[in-house]
Amino acid sequence: MSSQTTAAVFTGTAEQKEALMALIDEHRGQPGALMPVLQKAQDIYGYLPIEVQNAIAEGLGISLAEVYGVVTFYAQFSLNPKGKYVIGVCMGTACYVKNAQAVLDRCKKELNIEVGECTPDGLFSIQDTRCLGCCGLAPVMMINDDVYGRLVPDDIPGILAKYQQQ
Amino acid sequence: MYRSHILVCGGTGCHSSRSAEIVEKMQEELAAVGLTDEVQVVQTGCFGLCALGPIVIVYPEGAFYSHITPEDVKEIVDEHLLKGRIVKRLLYQETLDGDNIKSLNETSFYNKQKRIALRNCGVINPESIDEYIGTDGYLALAKVLTEMTPDDVIDVMLKSGLRGRGGAGFPTGMKWNFAKAQPKGQKYVCCNADEGDPGAFMDRSILEGDPHAVLEAMAIAGYTIGANQGYIYVRAEYPIAVKRLQIAINQAREYGLLGKNILNTGFDFDIDLRLGAGAFVCGEETALMTSIEGNRGEPRPRPPFPAVKGLFGKPTILNNVETYANVPRIILNGADWFRSMGTEKSTGTKVFALGGKIKNTGLVEVPMGTTMREIIEDIGGGAPSGKKVKAAQTGGPSGGCIPADLFDTPVDFESLQAIGSMMGSGGLVVMDEDNCMVDIAKFFLDFTVGESCGKCAPCRIGTRRIYEILTKITEGEAEMEDLDTLKELCMHVKQNSLCALGQTAPNPVLSTMQYFMDEYIAHVRDKKCPTGVCQKLLQYVIIPEKCTGCTLCKRNCPVEAIDGKVKEKHTIDTSKCIKCGVCMEKCRFGAIIKQ
Ligand SMILES: Cc1cc2nc3c(=O)[nH]c(=O)nc-3n(C[C@H](O)[C@H](O)[C@H](O)COP(=O)(O)O)c2cc1C
Ligand code: FES
Numbered sequence: 082m083s084s085q086t087t088a089a090v091f092t093g094t095a096e097q098k099e100a101l102m103a104l105i106d107e108h109r110g111q112p113g114a115l116m117p118v119l120q121k122a123q124d125i126y127g128y129l130p131i132e133v134q135n136a137i138a139e140g141l142g143i144s145l146a147e148v149y150g151v152v153t154f155y156a157q158f159s160l161n162p163k164g165k166y167v168i169g170v171c172m173g174t175a176c177y178v179k180n181a182q183a184v185l186d187r188c189k190k191e192l193n194i195e196v197g198e199c200t201p202d203g204l205f206s207i208q209d210t211r212c213l214g215c216c217g218l219a220p221v222m223m224i225n226d227d228v229y230g231r232l233v234p235d236d237i238p239g240i241l242a243k244y245q246q247q
Numbered sequence: 248m249y250r251s252h253i254l255v256c257g258g259t260g261c262h263s264s265r266s267a268e269i270v271e272k273m274q275e276e277l278a279a280v281g282l283t284d285e286v287q288v289v290q291t292g293c294f295g296l297c298a299l300g301p302i303v304i305v306y307p308e309g310a311f312y313s314h315i316t317p318e319d320v321k322e323i324v325d326e327h328l329l330k331g332r333i334v335k336r337l338l339y340q341e342t343l344d345g346d347n348i349k350s351l352n353e354t355s356f357y358n359k360q361k362r363i364a365l366r367n368c369g370v371i372n373p374e375s376i377d378e379y380i381g382t383d384g385y386l387a388l389a390k391v392l393t394e395m396t397p398d399d400v401i402d403v404m405l406k407s408g409l410r411g412r413g414g415a416g417f418p419t420g421m422k423w424n425f426a427k428a429q430p431k432g433q434k435y436v437c438c439n440a441d442e443g444d445p446g447a448f449m450d451r452s453i454l455e456g457d458p459h460a461v462l463e464a465m466a467i468a469g470y471t472i473g474a475n476q477g478y479i480y481v482r483a484e485y486p487i488a489v490k491r492l493q494i495a496i497n498q499a500r501e502y503g504l505l506g507k508n509i510l511n512t513g514f515d516f517d518i519d520l521r522l523g524a525g526a527f528v529c530g531e532e533t534a535l536m537t538s539i540e541g542n543r544g545e546p547r548p549r550p551p552f553p554a555v556k557g558l559f560g561k562p563t564i565l566n567n568v569e570t571y572a573n574v575p576r577i578i579l580n581g582a583d584w585f586r587s588m589g590t591e592k593s594t595g596t597k598v599f600a601l602g603g604k605i606k607n608t609g610l611v612e613v614p615m616g617t618t619m620r621e622i623i624e625d626i627g628g629g630a631p632s633g634k635k636v637k638a639a640q641t642g643g644p645s646g647g648c649i650p651a652d653l654f655d656t657p658v659d660f661e662s663l664q665a666i667g668s669m670m671g672s673g674g675l676v677v678m679d680e681d682n683c684m685v686d687i688a689k690f691f692l693d694f695t696v697g698e699s700c701g702k703c704a705p706c707r708i709g710t711r712r713i714y715e716i717l718t719k720i721t722e723g724e725a726e727m728e729d730l731d732t733l734k735e736l737c738m739h740v741k742q743n744s745l746c747a748l749g750q751t752a753p754n755p756v757l758s759t760m761q762y763f764m765d766e767y768i769a770h771v772r773d774k775k776c777p778t779g780v781c782q783k784l785l786q787y788v789i790i791p792e793k794c795t796g797c798t799l800c801k802r803n804c805p806v807e808a809i810d811g812k813v814k815e816k817h818t819i820d821t822s823k824c825i826k827c828g829v830c831m832e833k834c835r836f837g838a839i840i841k842q
Binding site for chain 2: 112114117119120154155156157172173174175177212213214215216219230
């Protein structure tokens with residue numbers, strides 16, 4: 082699991098704060114509200130810094146410890162900002178036996194970052210993910226919601242270039 | 248009425264290879280030649296043969312085009328649809344029989360299959376409730392609500408012998424009966440769409456290809472046990488499935504097939520989605536419910552079973568996506584029909600996800616009791632490279648590796664368990680002689696160490712210790728005694744863990760030790776990895792007979808570990824070698840091997 086504290090300085094905007102408050106109001110009092118609120122809050126901010134967790138705890142009337150406990154339990158929640166484009170290289174069985182490691186290594190080499198890190202320009206971050214359910218195309222990676230299959234390491238530079246130009 | 252229908256696969260696999268673009272292009276080209284009113288383009292769910300994607304099928308001819316790119320679209324429209332000439336060059340070659348084309352059902356991939364759970368995948372447009380209704384959709388719900396009592400439904404389910412497809416194989420009718428027997432009041436129906444098994448993607452395909460089937464079955468379950476609310480817990484990693492489910496729910500509400508007073512029978516039932524957040528243990532039933540409640544997804548001891556005390560403390564049933572997908576057909580066709588397929592104790596069919604070193608990767612649905620060999624060799628087409636298939640892994644991190652000499656085992660719940668594996672959710676990953684079985688065991692333990700929720704010590708600490716011993720073995724640091732310790736530790740974790748995650752985590756180790764002990768011994772005693780996968784045990788060597796002394800390897804070695812003069816045999820100094828593999832890549836004579 083990723084590190085347990087937030088490294089970056091928090092810089093939330095007023096619009097983000099407003100969206101968060103509206104989100105909390107919408108879910109207040111519903112049973113099991115915490116997960117959907119955290120998921121949407123992460124969409125708003127891109128990650129879940131302690132400031133946001135605090136606001137959610139207060140808004141939903143639960144302890145910060147409970148919120149933090151849930152955030153650190155699930156792999157999807159991040160305490161650190163992610164890149165604009167999140168690269169998830171599948172490390173599921175079908176991909177693993179078809180040498181997904183080489184694809185992951187090439188991504189790390191091209192971007193010069195490690196798994197869990199973000200490029201200095203904030204464009205990319207890399208994760209190793211669980212099975213993406215496209216095992217028929219192994220090895221597979223996802224960049225945000227786009228899936229790329231039947232990869233060989235030499236495909237990586239071309240794919241990344243597409244996002245760099247956008 | 249359209250004269251032709253073009254089906255374009257919109258499953259995740261084909262989607263990633265630009266099938267959406269193909270649909271767009273198809274519509275453009277049809278418009279350009281004025282065929283828009285005569286030819287309908289439908290984006291469907293997965294056809295199952297992901298290895299050939301993107302796939303386009305044109306009816307009424309049933310021409311099966313494979314590996315289509317947007318650039319091919321114009322040719323298909325101009326030749327096939329305008330001039331009526333099938334583009335043979337683009338056909339799946341197996342459907343080509345001299346000058347004729349064979350129907351898909353005659354190809355070796357499809358002819359042994361029996362598609363029930365996948366019946367609509369690749370056939371209808373999953374975003375259209377009308378197409379679902381057109382294939383008898385929601386007829387089972389109507390029949391249940393108007394003609395059957397809850398006891399009748401349970402009777403059919405029990406007689407059908409349907410067992411849970413999520414892994415454990417618990418009889419579905421019995422589960423529903425327990426929940427129904429609870430006092431009236433708030434109850435829940437849940438669907439497990441967390442599909443955590445790496446290598447399994449049948450639930451994804453059903454959700455993407457036939458979402459209404461799941462909604463219909465959940466409503467039937469709701470009526471049976473007396474629940475008015477359902478939840479589908481679906482992985483956030485499946486964006487297309489989430490989107491289509493949401494569309495389906497909205498459409499069903501619009502048509503009055505979900506919500507209040509369904510079909511004017513006074514029955515209320517609604518369904519909401521809950522997204523998972525990337526924790527494998529949340530596929531376990533009690534953990535899944537804890538997660539829907541908004542907590543850390545940790546399992547809790549059973550009893551009480553969820554049928555008595557489940558979600559929010561209320562009686563709850565949880566079934567897997569594929570289990571639900573079977574329900575409407577069982578209601579419509581009857582228990583005897585379902586029993587006529589499969590074996591005595593494992594009735595019906597099972598979907599398998601073929602992956603790994605196999606030619607026809609994709610989804611297949613076969614009657615229970617089909618042998619592994621039929622699935623892997625006849626339907627799957629064997630290993631693509633012509634290499635020898637060594638083993639198949641079923642059941643994911645809870646299952647085991649089945650060696651090729653046991654491939655005549657029929658696949659049903661009992662037979663797989665008897666040989667140290669399990670059905671699991673139906674992932675079937677094929678491995679060939681290039682895969683190291685110790686490394687595979689380590690891969691799975693790495694997975695369970697990461698996914699152990701940490702609540703109970705045998706699983707939290709035990710899996711880590713197992714992983715450490717496996718690491719020692721793959722690095723050549725282990726002694727023979729370690730193998731005994733490993734086995735003992737595995738038994739300990741199996742017997743003492745709280746939930747099935749820990750109880751089954753040692754299976755990949757135990758089964759590989761049972762069938763591939765020689766590989767373990769090679770690593771431990773001879774300090775060798777027979778397949779050359781374990782880096783630490785590798786040695787790059789030059790075969791003198793093949794070396795021409797071209798010096799290419801020597802010039803490319805980053806650490807000057809290679810010695811030799813021009814036109815003379817070269818050698819590698821293993822104490823300097825960092826095993827980067829550059830020399831082997833560069834050698835033009837195949838003179839460098841790793842061993
Ligand atoms: C660690 C663990 C992970 C599981 N993951 C899944 C899963 O991803 N999907 C699923 O349907 N069942 C999963 N199960 C099985 C469920 O606990 C449960 O038995 C099943 O969903 C019940 O539905 P069924 O009777 O229709 O199979 C998992 C079990 C364990 C112990
Ligand atoms: S193992 Fe990679 S997509 Fe399933």
